[in-house]
Amino acid sequence: MSTLAVVAIGGNSLIRDNAHESVEDQYQAVVETAKHIVGMIEQGYEVIVTHGNGPQVGFILRRSEIAKDVAAMHQVPLVSCGADTQGAIGYQIQQAMDNEFKKRGMDKTAVTIVTQVVVSENDPAFQKPTKPIGSFYTKEQTAEIQKANPSWVMIEDAGRGYRRMVASPLPQEIVEKNVINKLVRDGYCVISVGGGGIPVIKSEDGSLRGVDAVIDKDFATSLLAADIKADVLIISTGVPTVYLNYGKPNEKALDKVTLAELKQYVAENHFAPGSMLPKIQAVISFLENGGKEAIITNPESLEEAVAGKTGTHIYP
């Protein structure tokens, strides 16, 4: 079989800025990203695409809360908002991939798998929300919002503004991993683990029930990639490479890094919690669980990155 890559697309990378949050704008970003992923497939990769949903799950939840207040509609639970994003974003990626395959005359089909991910009911994350969702707010807007919604936890997100936080338990098991593995090895381009997966609790009898939370898609993607023994984990986000001293005058791009060096940079606080740090932790986990290579880059650099010309490459 050709090289198996799991490519995680960031939820924020589908929204270029505040002026491009509409569904149509996000579709254009998906179309652009899909071109580069299909470019990788043309180079000989089999690909599983996963995606984030931080902004989108927050928008759906907020719409539902407003509808409840102004039209007495039932509120949509957070877990269902997450499931909604798997359908909506999965649909966009699936359509964009298939259109691109057709344009290039490739005999390939994309398929989206609704993916549940088991988490622990006792995960301490349920007591301490850390996952940013929805829009970014200024300090002044945040003060107003907190007055109207005292129960919201709002925290500054990596220097980009304030955001609402929800619980983000660690992924323990990808329920649909076997079917995802079978489909990709049968030649399908599989879209799965959307938004980190729909969080579910497993009872002693094996039955599942949803729980309100948003799983980190980089952690869930890393777990899937290790489980199915993918050759490479690729995290596609808003920057072409990872940097030391990010945003400072002495900023330095990283091209090739070992696991030991990466751990040293983590200890030196080079990666912002809530944005780059979870990606780095996901990469460390993948490499410690048998992965051979991980790449962090942006959507437009994917083809060049797999050819070794750009991106940050991390090896055991």
Ligand SMILES: Nc1ncnc2c1ncn2[C@@H]1O[C@H](COP(=O)(O)OP(=O)(O)O)[C@@H](O)[C@H]1O
């Ligand atoms: N050391 C770093 N190197 C590169 N980017 C960093 C670093 N620290 C923080 N960042 C920020 O992290 C962002 C990626 O996180 P985020 O936008 O939350 O991810 P996602 O694309 O998955 O939504 C980058 O676009 C960049 O703004």
Ligand SMILES: NC(=O)OP(=O)(O)O
């Ligand atoms: N679920 C999740 O991790 O989404 P983002 O990548 O958009 O933060």
